[in-house]
Amino acid sequence: MIKSPYKTRQQELLLSYLREMQGKHFTAEDVRAHFEGKQSSIGIATVYRHLEKLVSDGVVTKYVIDEHSAACYEYLGNVCKDEAQEQHFHLKCEMCGALIHLACDELALIRSHLQKEHGFTLNPFRTVFYGVCAACQKGEPK
Amino acid sequence: MIKSPYKTRQQELLLSYLREMQGKHFTAEDVRAHFEGKQSSIGIATVYRHLEKLVSDGVVTKYVIDEHSAACYEYLGNVCKDEAQEQHFHLKCEMCGALIHLACDELALIRSHLQKEHGFTLNPFRTVFYGVCAACQKGEPK
């Protein structure tokens, strides 16, 4: 992670939020709203600028779920990057909208298959599987 | 596929374009531009309205590639839907932007795995695998 030349109040706030939300998903608006009202607030533009930088540093992942909802971000935190890559996939339920984390070794096979047979290096940080989750299939849409 | 109550010139044009583009990807703007200038033109709103309907009918698939580029559509055509589901996946290269079709039985295993082990029904029509394609890895970015 590249260190910023300057340390600012907003940066500290954002990082504290990230730690708090580790492993969960949030949008840029979530971040802004979280600090709204308190004497410490952050402009939405600043949030986007920081998140963009953190994404390019590989510390935060950005998922484009749907063109009409805001992008989802996730803080990868202290997890070893390679480890996270192998174990961490996302499923998005098209019915209830849930974004599900899936840690499954089986799926690591997909990566090696795509790599060996098709010369394609999968990026699990950005790939989202769409479909219908178990709950919704049982007829329990929210 | 649900039949429209009325048959219109624009509808005919759109369908002819779809047949022409079967198996390829296009955006709403591509459709509009294709008929621009000719005495037969289609308004962008009409294009979106038709595509939206065709998507919900399952005849056309919509892929949200990136939040800042237009959505990609694809006409599934006469292919049996079940057959297409088994054989047809998409890879998106994050370097050169190529959208690659991948027909691979191996990947059908993903679906059954997700179904059996996680109760999740994958929708291959919407799922896109992100990563880096073989050409770009060999250092041949466009």
Next chain:
DNA sequence: TTGCGTGCAAAGGTTTTGCATGGCA
């Protein structure tokens, strides 16, 4: 003091929607 960081507002691009008009049956 230097120059990066911030916030506001405006711009940017795609997609949707309201409304009056046009065209199919």
Next chain:
DNA sequence: TGCCATGCAAAACCTTTGCACGCAA
């Protein structure tokens, strides 16, 4: 004639950008 379809323009939405000001070092 009765409605649906169309097209234009405006709206809606998220995200980026320009610019002046503020603040860290």
